Amino acid sequence: MAYVEIDSDLNLSLARLLIIIQSSTAGSKEESILTLDRLVIYEFLTRNPILLIKLLRQMEKKIKLEAKEYEAGGLSAKYFNKSSIYKFDDIRHLIQLLFSRKLISISLLTKDQITIFASEKGKEFCLELYSDYYRRIVEIGTAIRGLNSTSIIQLRTQINLLINV
């Protein structure tokens, strides 16, 4: 039986990223906000919800998220992987796969810049996921919306202050 490394499971990563795209942009007037840079940061914060709560507190944003006990006391919260904040290639590949499945739409913002949002098919897909884990990702993605108005540079600066990168 092959060893299961759940954090790099393709299907789980795809579903998680789709929920992040959907929940962080849902109801937003400006759907064009979600660039690749921003999505990389949101994906990192989703996997480290304790850091997200600290960031929101540090930036004096409204916090509608409470940490779960296993998130606060787990090994990954204590020793989180700082380098995953720069996983551009992984996220790019996941976007390509979501796009190939028509779960997201991509608009060309400038020559080098795209914005991402969930397609109708993607939105329906999200609605059919019932696991506690996905429900938690929805809660986190919703809380992340509070960062949509903050610039990428500002976000990186604030995160660096927290993790001393």
Place this chain on the structure above:
Amino acid sequence: MYKKASAPRLTLRKLVLVGARKNYEVKFHAGLNIVYGDFDTGKSSILNLVDYCLGASSIDLYSQIQETGKYCLLELELSGNLYTIKRDLFNPKTEIEVFTGDIDSTKDSFPIKYYSNFAASGELDYYSNFLLTNLGFPIIEIKQAPTKADSKMIRLSFRDVFKFCYFNQDQVGNREILNSSNPAVFIKNKEVFKYILNILDSEVAQLQAGIAEATKSQNELRKKHNTVAFFLRDTNFKSQQSLSEDKEILDDEIANTKGELKQLNKEMIASSESHSEVREQIIEFDKSIFEVLEEIETDDITLKNNILLKKEYQQDIEKIKAAIEVVDKVEAMTAHSFSCPLCSTLVQVNDIKIDFNEHDRANLEVELKGLQKRVKELDSLIRDLKESTEANQLLLSELKMSSNQLRNRLDTETKNLVSPFITQVEALSARKAALEENKRTTDYLLKVRQNLSDINKQAIVYEEQIALLNHKLSLTEESAPKLDESLNKIGDLLRDFLASVQMKAIYGVGISNKTFLPFLRDVEYGKNSSGGVRTLLSIGFIVSILRLSFDQPEINHPKLLMIDTVGKYLGKTSSKYTDTDESSNADFGLSQGDKQKYELMYRYLMSLSASENNYQILVVDNDLPESLEDTLQPLVVKHFDELGRNGLPKGFIDDAS
């Protein structure tokens, strides 16, 4: 009337160099005292230190004394009165301190301070005057130019007299002894020579002036003594005897109290030994407490790590459940290639998937079960650890309680045991402190009384000096002029000396009435080309003056000689290095390797004690005549060996590294 018993005499008893690490001591005896040993071991420094304590203006010390020495003390008798001289080694201009009594009693009296030289002026007297007075020598001034009636008068110092008593290494056998090359000083030295022999032209007038000066000083001291004595009597000050008795009683009581305190401490230690079993039990309990605490700490760390792991597993379980939920749904939507929205190129899905793992449902479910099982195991382990910690906490509190009970018991018992002791110790300590305070006060009062007694003693010294001066005056008045007579006597004594050392062809021997220096075969001392002859003549000269003082105790000689390197030029050093003519040496029966003269000179110095006991000769030499080594041993006061052979000290500073 002058009495023989109080004839002028300076007797050295003990020299102490007080050092930073320890004190270095030399004891002297009557008659001949010998210091000998290797080069650069501090032999000459002993004579230098004595000379310095007798008022020399400066001191040349060997390096080890300079490194370790602080000050020097010289215990001496001046015409029978005991004094201790204290002088700073590094500041010759500082006042010289004189204590009455021996070195040990310096702490019991206040010193009298004297100016070290005539350059100082103020309320204090001069050290030279102290020495001259106590030796019964008149304090006078002499003419700078004796042939001129209106010559300027200069003070005569003890240092002037001592030039005829101390020949250092350079002076023994030197062509120019007693500053004969310096006319001004040499003229003064000749006047001093006459002073020593009591044959100064102005002797009568000087003696009368000296008597008047001494009488005045004595009257002042008597007056001072009476004033202080009256004050002490008027203030009911206890007598010296009564204070001494008080001091003895206090000393006894302090010693008794110290003894009682010591005994009490012994008893206390003995009684507290019975608690050693309880103490051991406490130590055992403390050891167990430490072990349990360590176990609790280890369990706590393990517990925290297991909880962390369990939470991580719980997160993974949620993720696996989520992965299982989407595994079929996502697979169903699989496309194999698509056009990239950015670059419009065809992208192969399988190329992208390579960075991720694709787990099938079966794999995920097996992993889920495995993780759930591990969580259950961790729950059980966490429960066990919690129970173990609880049990250990209970054990810990029981151990602490038992330990505290034992400690309380020990404290109570110790308190019951020690409290009476402490009360007694406090009482005894307070008594001891009070007694010591009383003793300090008594010591101070005794010092005051001692000071009064010293004033009285000094007055008596003046009385003796006056008697001696009166005696000298009568002798001077009866026998003047007698210069030639005295010179002849010294010349005769010098002849005896030369005969004793078996010098050849002794004729034309005497003391010149022009230079007051010796001559042999009618050749003046300084013109003699033989170094060995000059050595014998120079030593013979000062020894003969000493000999004269045996027959004429009234002359102004302290009956102390110090000679550094007796064997100089006497066949002990190559002529290459000496200012000597070998053929001239042979004419007088002296030659290289002929050590007979050297031996005979020691025999002569030893023989002096047959006619007189009240004199001292301090001799420094590199070695002793071989044939006399055993005979002279009782007279050796210090013997140094640079390598420390035969257990001998390596030098005067015997602990130098």
